[in-house]
Amino acid sequence: MGKEIPSRSEDYSLWYNELVKRADLAEHSDVRGCMVIKPYGYSIWEKMQQALDKMFKDTGHVNAYFPLFVPKSMFEAEEQNAEGFAKECAIVTHYRLKNDPDTKGKLIVDPEAKLEEELVVRPTSEAIIWNTYKKWIQSYRDLPILINQWANVVRWEMRTRLFLRTAEFLWQEGHTAHATADEAVKETIQMLDVYAAFAEEFMAMPVIKGRKSEGEKFPGAVDTYCIEAMMQDGKALQAGTSHFLGQNFANAFNVQFAGKDGKLDYVWGTSWGVSTRLMGALIMAHSDDDGLVLPPKLAPIHIVIVPIFRSDDELEKITEKADQLSAALRKQGFSVKFDNRDTHKPGFKFAEWELKGVPVRIAIGPRDLENGTVEVARRDTKEKQVMKLDEVETKIPALLDDIQRNIFQRAKAFRDSLVTKVDAFEDFKRVLDEKGGFVLAHWDGTKETEAAIKEQTKATIRCIPLDAVEENGTCVYSGKPSVRRVLFARAY
C-alpha cells in the first residue's frame, strides 16, 4: 500500500475509487457489477440506517419485508413502471442445476427445470407491494398503510461505480397507501423533508429540495420530488427521491376502498427511497486528499487515542490515563478507540486514522504525563491543541458538535458558491465548462428544450426547486416565456 492517495485535483474519479478502497469502505467483488461493503463501510451505513429508521418510526411508519422475486406478469401490470425498468432487470428462468453429463465436476442449468413464469429480481417493489395491498385494503378504515422496508434491489447497470451505481444495492423503500390525494401528497412532501433533514443534520450535506421534470421523474409516478446535493468536483448527485404515485398503482392492481359514503374509489399511493448511494455522497461531499472526513453523527469511531511511548513502562502509565479517559467519554455515548498497537509508530497511526476520517484524535505521550495534558487534533481542519487532561471529557462534546457544524457550513459555503444564475445560453455553457456546479436558468417547460440542452451540454434539469421564486423571464435555450428558474447541472 502506497502512502498517499491520488489528489482530487489530479484525478477526481481515481481519488474517489482509491479512497473507498483504502479507507476500507468497500471493494469490487468477483461478481460483475457487485461490491463487497466492508465492515468499516457497513458500520457507517448502519449509522445511517439507525438515524433514518428512527425518523421513519417517528413519522408513524412501520417496517415489513416483501419478496425479492416478482413474477413477470405482476411486474408488468403498471406499464410505465415496467417499461422504465425493463432494460435493467435480472430474470430468473430456472430453479435447478444438475451435473454436466459431459464434464465431471461442472454444473449446468437443468433444461427440465424451466419456470412456468419467469421471476424478475426486483429493481423496486411497487408491483409486489401493491399486489399485496390489494388484499389488505377494503375500506377507508384500513387506510393509511405506512410501511417501509430495508432491502436489496438489482438494476443491471452497464457501468458501475462503488456505492454510486452497482448492480445490486441496499436501500430502504417506503410504500404508503392513502384515502385521499391530499393526504398522499402531504406524505410525499413529509418524507422529502425527512430526507433533507437527514442529509443536513446527520450527513452535514446541504441539499436542494425540488420536483423532477417529466423527463426525469420516476416511471409510474405522477410527481417525483428529490433532494439534490453538490459534490466537490462540481457535479450534482441525487441523494433521495419521494414519489406521489397518484392512483397509478391502485389502478394497475385494482386496489379500491369503500369510503364513508360507501362509494368505491382507487387508493392513492406514495413511495420514497434512499440507498447506499448516500455513502458515495458522504464521501464526495466532505473528504480531502488525506482521506475521509466523517461527520461525527455518522462516524463509527468518534475519538481515537494514540499513545506515544518508548518503553513498556511508559505505555503502561499512558494506558492507565487512556482507559480512564475512554471510560469517561464512552459514558457520554461516544465511540472511543485506543490504538495501543506496538507494531506501528504514532505518525503511521495518525495518517491511518485520518484516512478513515475519525473526527477527533487524542495523543498522549511522556510530556503529557508530566504536564497533565493531551494533544487533541480535529480531522476537519487538522488543527491541534493542547488540552488539560481533566478538561477533555467536558470539552470533547462541544468539539464534536463544532466539527459537525463546521463540516456542514463548509459544504454549504462550497455549494452556495457553485449556484450560478444565468440568462444567456452562451453563459450557461461557459459556466458549466469553466465553473461547474448548479446553474439556475429559465426553462420553457418543454421536454424538447430539456432534451436539446442535455444533448448540447450534458446538463440535466436536476429539479424545479420548491423554493423557486416566481419571476417572469425567457427560456435560456428557446427564448420562450418562463415563470421560474429551474436547477441544471451535470450529474452522477
Added chain:
RNA sequence: CGGGGUGUAGCGCAGUCCGGUAGCGCACCUGGUUUGGGACCAGGGGGUCCCAGGUUCGAAUCCUGGUACCCCGACCA
C-alpha cells in the same frame, strides 16, 4: 452496449514491441535498534504471469476466443 486502456506476489507496478531461469517498491515473517507526523539495518517467505484454446523445442511475451476492472460516451438511483 460502442470506443480506448489495463489484468504479472496481499497492494502498486516494470518486463510483452524483439519468445529462452519472473523482477522492483510497499506490505508480510525473524532478529536488533527505534517511537511527539507514514522508522532503519540485516536476513527471509510468498507467483495457476486473468481464463481457455492454438503456434513453437520452448509462451507473461505471438495468435484466437472469453472474462473482469478503469476511463470516455449512451442508459440509469
